[in-house]
Amino acid sequence: MGETTPTVRCDGAFRGSDAVAAGLLTAAQLRGPQVQRLFNGVYAFADVPRTHQLYCEGAALIMPPAAVLTGRSAATVRGTQLAWPDDPVELAVPTSSRIARRRGLDVRRTELHPAEWTCWHGIGLATPLRTALDLLLDRSLPDAVADLDAFVRARAVDLPTVRRLVAERSDHGIITARRAAALADPRAESRPESRMRVWLALDGLYPEPQFWIDDDRGRLARVDLAFAEHRLAVEYDGSWREEPWALNRDRDRLNRVHDAGWAVVFVTAPLLRDPRRMVQTVRSALARTR
DSSP states (O other), X not given: OOOOOOXXXXXSOEEHHHHHHTTSOOTTGGGSTTEEEEETTXXXXXXXXXXXXXXXXXXXXXXXXXXXXXXXXXXXXXXXXXXXXXXXXXXXXXXXXXXXOOTTEEXXXXXXXXXXXXXXXXXXXXXXXXXXXXXXXXXXXHHHHHHHHHHHHTTSSOHHHHHHHHHHOOOTTHHHHHHHHHHOOTTOOSHHHXXXXXXXHHTTOOOEEEEXXXXXXXXXXXXXXXXXXXXXXXXXXXXXXXXXXXXXXXXXXXXXXXXXXXXXEEEOHHHHTSHHHHHHHHHHHHHHXX
């Protein structure tokens, strides 16, 4: 029987050696503008959009068949964008695997049961429930909660099922995973909002997510977090929100919120990167409302 000619995808990742063998490109062209390099020896044509999934497909070409795409990478492939193009591709491999470190890959050695993954591009793709577990293990609490909030909100997994899973597991990092699952709330509409909520909760403050403020004309604004008894709203002042009631874009609506007796704290990206100062800012606002 003759050898099968390797497939070179025009719309995805391919091995450079396969493209040369098929006569589609020369070795010199692999160093030119016709292609974009994903990993050593792995390319895509220059007009293919550079997405995290493209990098995942490229990683599949250089990983052993026992590797499983998981974590943020698996969530992104499954439709919940938790990873950007430049983020490392997250993979799990058996503990016995010998894999050299590669730039752009985040490889975890662990044993996955066959029921925890399905076949994908020659390697494995973690099931939604296994993906949720790996979003929680060995992660900071705010990041773990933020990712799980988004994954549950996308209806990729059921939160009670995730909580039962982590209650039964004994993996390294499972204590933090259980705490993250307990703090998760799919009402959150952005990862920064989730991180704000977690940092506040760690300081003993428990605002309600996605709270509607009303005035005498009806619904006035939906805010990220609210301390309703104190009439204090906490908003992430980012560009992600495009709703017409976004207070950082509608000053007339913001004035009406103030007229309704509410104070608003806007948390910028630099402030969120300083959690202690962010929490103190909210606490100071709460003290003023009292």
